[in-house]
Amino acid sequence: MNIDDSAADDVDFEESITLEEVIRKMTMMWQNELCAPCLLPTQMGLVDILLDQIKGMEDNIGRQADKMQLRISLHRMELQRISFMTSDYMRCRLQKIESNPNDAIDQHQRRTQENQSELLSETELQFAREYANAEAELFEKTVLEFMPAALKKVSVPRPDHQDDMVYAKVLGEDIGNVAIPDWQDLNAEMVLEMEKSSCHLIPFQSVKHYVEEGTVQLL
Amino acid sequence: MNAERCEFLAGNSLIEVIPSISDSTIFLISGDIGPFEAGVPCKLPIWIAILMKRKHNCKLVAPKWMEVDELKKILTSETENQGLASLPDHFFEITHMLVRDATDDIFEVEAVKSLVQDIYDRRDAKLRTSAMAFLSQNSTCHAQLDCVQLLETSSARATLEACKQMGIVIRNKHESTPL
Numbered sequence: 582m583n584i585d586d587s588a589a590d591d592v593d594f595e596e597s598i599t600l601e602e603v604i605r606k607m608t609m610m611w612q613n614e615l616c617a618p619c620l621l622p623t624q625m626g627l628v629d630i631l632l633d634q635i636k637g638m639e640d641n642i643g644r645q646a647d648k649m650q651l652r653i654s655l656h657r658m659e660l661q662r663i664s665f666m667t668s669d670y671m672r673c674r675l676q677k678i679e680s681n682p683n684d685a686i687d688q689h690q691r692r693t694q695e696n697q698s699e700l701l702s703e704t705e706l707q708f709a710r711e712y713a714n715a716e717a718e719l720f721e722k723t724v725l726e727f728m729p730a731a732l733k734k735v736s737v738p739r740p741d742h743q744d745d746m747v748y749a750k751v752l753g754e755d756i757g758n759v760a761i762p763d764w765q766d767l768n769a770e771m772v773l774e775m776e777k778s779s780c781h782l783i784p785f786q787s788v789k790h791y792v793e794e795g796t797v798q799l800l
Numbered sequence: 801m802n803a804e805r806c807e808f809l810a811g812n813s814l815i816e817v818i819p820s821i822s823d824s825t826i827f828l829i830s831g832d833i834g835p836f837e838a839g840v841p842c843k844l845p846i847w848i849a850i851l852m853k854r855k856h857n858c859k860l861v862a863p864k865w866m867e868v869d870e871l872k873k874i875l876t877s878e879t880e881n882q883g884l885a886s887l888p889d890h891f892f893e894i895t896h897m898l899v900r901d902a903t904d905d906i907f908e909v910e911a912v913k914s915l916v917q918d919i920y921d922r923r924d925a926k927l928r929t930s931a932m933a934f935l936s937q938n939s940t941c942h943a944q945l946d947c948v949q950l951l952e953t954s955s956a957r958a959t960l961e962a963c964k965q966m967g968i969v970i971r972n973k974h975e976s977t978p979l
Contacts, residue, residue, distance in 0.1 A: 601831045612809065612950075615801045616957075634829050651857060652826055658851055659828050665808070746960060748945070748953040761942050773942060782934070782943040800953040 603630050604663070611670045613792055616799035618745035618785055620677050620685060621792065622692075625702035628667050635660050678705060682713035683737040698793070747785045751775045753796030761787045801954040803893075809950065810893030811847035816861040819852070846894065850901045860905040862898060863888070868908050871915040878922045884947040892920060892951050927952060935963055 607627045614621055642656055678685045678701070686709050689700040701709060717735075725733050756775045761784060763769040775781065780800065781788075791797035812830075819836040826833050833844055841861065844852075852858045864870060865888055877885045888894075895916045903909055927948070934943050 600829050604830045608809065608812065612801070615805065616953075631829075638829060651821070651823065651852070651855060654855075655826060655828065655833075655848060655851065658847065659830060662808070662811075662847065663829065669805070744941075744964070746941070746964075748948065748957075764941055765939050771940075771942075778946075780945045780948045782945055784941050800948065800950050 600630075600634065603627055607631060607666060607670070609795070609798060611666055611673075613799045614670055614673050616747060617792070618747065619740070619742050620674065620688070620700055622698040622700055623674075623702040623705060624670075625705075628670065631663055631667050635664055674705065675708065678709050679712060681738065681740060682709040682716065684740060685709050686713065687737075742785055745785045746782055747788065748780065748800035749783055749788045749792070750780045750798045750800050751777055751796070752798050753777070753791070753794075756791060756796055759783075759787050759791075801950070801957070803951060803954065806890070806951045806954055807893045807897060810890035810897065811850075812845050813890055813894065814843045815846050815849050815863065815894075816841050817844050817849045817852065817858040818861060819858040821857050846897060850897065853902055853905075860898065860902040862902075862906045863894070865891075866895065866898070866906065866912060868911050868915065871912060871919070875915055875919050875922070878919055882926075884923055884926060884945070886947045887919075887949060889949075890951075891949060892916065923952065927956060931956060931959065 607624065610621070610624045610627065638656060638660055642653060642660075645653065685701060686706065689706060689709075692698070692700050720735060725735070754777055756777075758772045759775050760770040761773055763771045773781075773783075775797075788797050792799060818839060818841050820838055821836060822838050823834055823836045825835045830845075833848060834842070836842065849858065849860055853860055865874070874885055874887065895912070898906060899909060899913055906912055927945075930943070930945070
């Protein structure tokens with residue numbers, strides 16, 4: 582069972598990335614996604630690598646049927662753990678998309694225009710569009726049809742993540758100073774020094790950039 | 801995040817085991833483990849250790865901090881200091897898993913259980929007081945909580961979210977009530 586060679590060949594990650602690294606990163610991204618108040622940039626690359634591996638390993642196990650008990654059950658348990666993690670990651674993202682598909686699409690497009698990493702993967706984008714359409718259709722058929730023209734338009738709620746607080750732990754060495762809004766003077770900002778491995782309860786907006794960079798981990 | 805997921809994450813931390821079987825290296829996706837030699841201690845992720853334990857293939861070695869004396873020290877420092885004491889990562893999750901699945905490998909289980917419960921209660925009380933202090937002020941939107949554990953933030957998040965919703969409700973009420 583040589584696994585390392587087949588890893589990460591068709592994905593735009595550094596070629597030397599090991600599977601161990603992929604799993605470590607996926608675990609971190611999963612934790613971030615669960616703790617973040619809004620969608621984080623997609624990590625479909627990682628998910629795809631892992632799904633590939635799961636499939637390969639399942640074939641492998643299928644062939645080796647019942648040769649060595651412990652070995653097989655360890656492999657099987659690992660597969661279950663990895664697939665739980667990836668499915669739970671996707672589940673969490675889909676829930677966030679479902680809560681406001683239109684906003685997710687808008688944010689995604691804004692990020693693409695600004696040349697930032699993509700918020701949604703292709704399939705997620707498709708899902709968001711379909712969900713938004715289905716929802717619009719449902720509203721149309723059940724309620725809006727019977728409304729006077731002035732009330733026919735439903736505005737998209739814009740969730741404001743400005744005030745959302747998150748718990749964050751500093752992983753990187755040199756984050757330095759982070760600006761946080763000053764509540765005593767709404768136009769001012771306060772600067773906060775974040776040391777390595779300190780934990781903070783802090784507005785998400787202030788650390789968002791670092792979370793995407795991977796130097797801050799959400800708790 | 802919830803307690804079960806915290807425990808899942810904690811399952812990735814390493815623990816020392818003494819295998820009772822000999823086996824060659826196993827190439828798992830998340831890294832190779834082994835080779836095992838009966839009686840020679842080695843480090844494994846907890847989820848593997850517990851699986852092997854269930855099959856009676858190994859004995860777990862409880863981490864050093866899980867000894868009663870060490871726990872007592874932690875408890876004292878938790879009592880004496882105002883801030884949170886620094887605990888090993890996934891402290892509560894690991895204890896929970898080991899107490900549940902490897903009862904016979906821990907020395908003085910009952911004492912360990914009650915000490916860890918005491919530590920949890922102390923920390924919970926501290927976090928509660930600081931959360932109250934934080935929520936009842938409006939001058940800063942930042943709090944430093946060094947050494948807080950994933951499990952604790954996960955359980956505090958619901959309260960925080962509820963307070964936020966409450967804030968929205970109250971604001972709406974103020975805005976919609978005629979003066």
